[in-house]
Amino acid sequence: MHTESNTMKAVIKPTPHPQKDWEKGLILTEVPIPQITDPREVKIEILASAICGTDVGIYNSKQSLKDEMLSNTTPYVIIGHEFAGKIVDAGDIARKHLAGLLIVKSYEDKTLSDFIGKRNTDELAGDPDLIKFLNENFVVSAEMHITCGKCYQCRIGQKHVCQNTKIKGIHEDGAFTKYVKVPAENIVLFRNGELPVEIIAFMDAIGNAVHTAQSVNLMGQTVAILGCGVQGLMATAIAKMSGASKIFVTDASKPGTSATHEKIVEKRFSIAKKFGADFCFDVAIPEEREKFIKTVKAETNGTGVDIVFEMSGNYKAYQDAFEVIRMGGTISLLGLPEGDVNIDFSKNVIFKGITIHGIIGRKVFETWEIMRSILKSGLAEKILEAGFITHQLPLEKFEEGFNAIKNGDGLKVILKP
Known part of the structure; x- marks a missing residue:
C-alpha cells in the first residue's frame, strides 16, 4: 500500500x-x-x-x-x-x-x-x-x-x-x-x-531592476548601467522600453577566472545589445574604461549621462559613476559593496548637485503591477528569445x-x- x-x-x-x-x-x-x-x-x-x-x-x-x-x-x-x-x-x-x-x-x-x-x-x-x-x-x-x-x-x-x-x-x-x-x-x-x-x-529579481528604473524618469534620458549581470541586463531592457535615448553598459572581466573578456562579450554584452544597449565596455581593461568615458562625453556633447544605475556593487564602479554623471544628474544604487566606500561628497555630490537613490527590494505592490505590464507588453518574449x-x-x-x-x-x- x-x-x-x-x-x-x-x-x-x-x-x-x-x-x-x-x-x-x-x-x-x-x-x-x-x-x-x-x-x-x-x-x-x-x-x-x-x-x-x-x-x-x-x-x-x-x-x-x-x-x-x-x-x-x-x-x-x-x-x-x-x-x-x-x-x-x-x-x-x-x-x-x-x-x-x-x-x-x-x-x-x-x-x-x-x-x-x-x-x-x-x-x-x-x-x-x-x-x-x-x-x-x-x-x-x-x-x-x-x-x-x-x-x-x-x-x-x-x-x-x-x-x-x-x-x-x-x-x-x-x-x-x-x-x-x-x-x-x-x-x-x-x-x-x-x-x-x-x-x-524570477519576477522577484526583475522587480529589483524595475524598482531601480522607477526611481527616475527615463524618457529621452541618457543612461549608464554599471554591471552587466542579471540586474544590469534587466535594467537595460527596462530602460530601453521606458524610452531611454542612449544606453551605455559596463562590466568587468577578471583575468584568470571564468569571467574572461571573451565570455563577457559573448554572453553578457550580446544580450545587453539585444535588450537595447548602444555601447558596451569591459572596464577592467584600462583602454576600454578610457573608451567608455570618452564615448559618454562624445555622445552627450561633453555633458555626461543623465542617469547612472549602479548594479554591480564594485568599488571601482562608484568612481566610474561619478566620472560620467552630468551635473544635476541622478545615481541609483542597487549593487551591494562590501565594507566602506570612500566618496568625496563635496566634489562628487554637493558641487555637482547629484541626486542619489538607494534601492532596496520592490515597492509593494506597485513594482509588481508595473512588472506585469512591462512583461506582457513584450519584455517576457525578449527575455526568452x-x-x-x-x-x-x-x-x-x-x-x-x-x-x-x-x-x-x-x-x-x-x-x-
Whole structure:
C-alpha cells in the first residue's frame, strides 16, 4: 500500500554561529512538509524557482549574509526567494484575502466572473472548491519580503523599507523545495498563460531592476548601467522600453577566472545589445574604461549621462559613476559593496548637485503591477528569445546551477522540484 511521504527535498543552509566559521556550500536534505498553522498563510506547491545573487552569497558564506542570518532561531533555513507555484491550501483568513483578490479580478475574466457569480467575499471564501479553482486557473508568486504592517514606514505606504522585514529564504524557509508557506497578503496571482512560468519564477529579481528604473524618469534620458549581470541586463531592457535615448553598459572581466573578456562579450554584452544597449565596455581593461568615458562625453556633447544605475556593487564602479554623471544628474544604487566606500561628497555630490537613490527590494505592490505590464507588453518574449535563462535543472542538480553561475556560463538558472 502506497503512503504519502511527509517529507520533501530541500536545499538548506545551516544557521551561522557568531564564533565559528560558516562553512561554504549548501545541503540537499529531507525536511518536513510544511502545514498551515497560521490562518493568514497560504501553502504553495513550487513549479519553478530561480537562483539569485543573494543565494550565491549564502552559498559562499558571505559575511554580510552571515551577519543577517545570525539572528535566525532555527538550526537551518531553506533558501531561495524567487519562485512560481500553485496554491494547494490556505488558512481561513487567507481564504478571505484570496476571495477578495478574485473578486477584484473578475471584471476582466468571464470564467472567473462565472465562478464568483453574485457571491460576496465571505461566501466565496467558504466555497469548498475555492482552492481547487485557484490551483487550476492561476499561477502564483509572492513578495518574499515579509513586513510587519505596523511600523512607521508600513503605515505610510513604504513597506519595502519596513523596519522589521523578514525575508523568506534568508530569515525564514524559502522556495528551493517542493512546498513553501507565505502570508496570503504577499501573494501575486497570474492567470494561466498570462506569463511563462519560467518568467514568473524570477519576477522577484526583475522587480529589483524595475524598482531601480522607477526611481527616475527615463524618457529621452541618457543612461549608464554599471554591471552587466542579471540586474544590469534587466535594467537595460527596462530602460530601453521606458524610452531611454542612449544606453551605455559596463562590466568587468577578471583575468584568470571564468569571467574572461571573451565570455563577457559573448554572453553578457550580446544580450545587453539585444535588450537595447548602444555601447558596451569591459572596464577592467584600462583602454576600454578610457573608451567608455570618452564615448559618454562624445555622445552627450561633453555633458555626461543623465542617469547612472549602479548594479554591480564594485568599488571601482562608484568612481566610474561619478566620472560620467552630468551635473544635476541622478545615481541609483542597487549593487551591494562590501565594507566602506570612500566618496568625496563635496566634489562628487554637493558641487555637482547629484541626486542619489538607494534601492532596496520592490515597492509593494506597485513594482509588481508595473512588472506585469512591462512583461506582457513584450519584455517576457525578449527575455526568452535572448537566451537569458541559461539553465533549467532539477532541484537535485542545484550544485550544477550554482557552478554555472560561478564559472560565467549561467545567467538565470531555474530549478524545478
